[in-house]
Amino acid sequence: MRQPLVVGNWKMNGSLAKTGDLLHTLSVGINDKIACEVGVCVPFVYLNVAKFAVSDDSLLTIGAQTVSEYDAGAYTGEVSARMLADFGCSWVLVGHSERRTIFNEKNKELVKKTLAAQKNGLTPIYCVGETEADYKSGETFSVIAEQINALLNCDEVDLTQLVLAYEPVWAIGTGLTASPEEAQKVHVFIRDLVKVKNVEAAVKVRILYGGSVKPDNALALFGQEDIDGGLIGGASLDAKAFISICQKA
Numbered sequence: 669m670r671q672p673l674v675v676g677n678w679k680m681n682g683s684l685a686k687t688g689d690l691l692h693t694l695s696v697g698i699n700d701k702i703a704c705e706v707g708v709c710v711p712f713v714y715l716n717v718a719k720f721a722v723s724d725d726s727l728l729t730i731g732a733q734t735v736s737e738y739d740a741g742a743y744t745g746e747v748s749a750r751m752l753a754d755f756g757c758s759w760v761l762v763g764h765s766e767r768r769t770i771f772n773e774k775n776k777e778l779v780k781k782t783l784a785a786q787k788n789g790l791t792p793i794y795c796v797g798e799t800e801a802d803y804k805s806g807e808t809f810s811v812i813a814e815q816i817n818a819l820l821n822c823d824e825v826d827l828t829q830l831v832l833a834y835e836p837v838w839a840i841g842t843g844l845t846a847s848p849e850e851a852q853k854v855h856v857f858i859r860d861l862v863k864v865k866n867v868e869a870a871v872k873v874r875i876l877y878g879g880s881v882k883p884d885n886a887l888a889l890f891g892q893e894d895i896d897g898g899l900i901g902g903a904s905l906d907a908k909a910f911i912s913i914c915q916k917a
């Protein structure tokens with residue numbers, strides 16, 4: 669039985685004051701009445717605020733939105749997995765579609781980022797998803813297979829220590845969502861790909877859905893057998909909406 673997981677991705681939003689308030693509200697609201705595991709991926713510069721705003725015994729856990737593939741050294745502007753671990757991060761997003769499309773991150777480096785995260789005790793949340801053009805031309809499954817297989821083809825990746833997230837790019841921030849049945853089909857497809865490589869990992873791996881998840885559609889999405897929670901963008905910036913989504917997982 670997989671424990672559901674809901675992770676907020678704040679993207680490049682917030683201010684020092686707003687971040688402190690939001691973290692405080694969430695650390696109170698995310699309590700033992702919520703059955704799922706909950707994380708928030710905050711901008712790097714607010715990790716320090718998060719580390720101190722969220723107590724060690726809080727059920728709210730913290731993550732980052734990307735990570736360097738390198739350990740340390742002359743990589744101006746980069747943040748290493750060890751640094752994230754220092755700040756108490758549990759999670760790091762790898763290969764979010766905005767990283768893939770705007771910053772041109774490719775599967776090869778994303779696999780290295782996954783390894784860097786695992787090596788430092790972080791759980792990578794490896795994101796996949798097709799663009800609107802892929803979706804319209806019926807390429808969804810081949811695009812997802814390519815993104816997932818990049819990970820599966822690397823023997824060093826520990827498939828039992830990661831989370832996968834399916835985020836159709838056309839559903840991100842648009843108010844459109846894949847229907848629960850449509851998303852479930854992709855999640856089964858992803859789980860089957862993992863199964864070919866590692867049966868135990870396929871049973872264990874949590875596959876999150878992301879793309880315009882809101883309090884009013886969360887229940888139907890999370891009700892699908894292979895949807896193990898959500899990766900939440902816009903709605904995670906609103907404490908009430910985010911807690912409501914967590915209550916549905």
Ligand code: 13P
Pocket residue numbers: 677764835839840841842843878879880881899900901902903
């Ligand atoms: P929205 O929930 O705003 O569509 O964003 C989803 C997302 O990109 C989470 O990583």
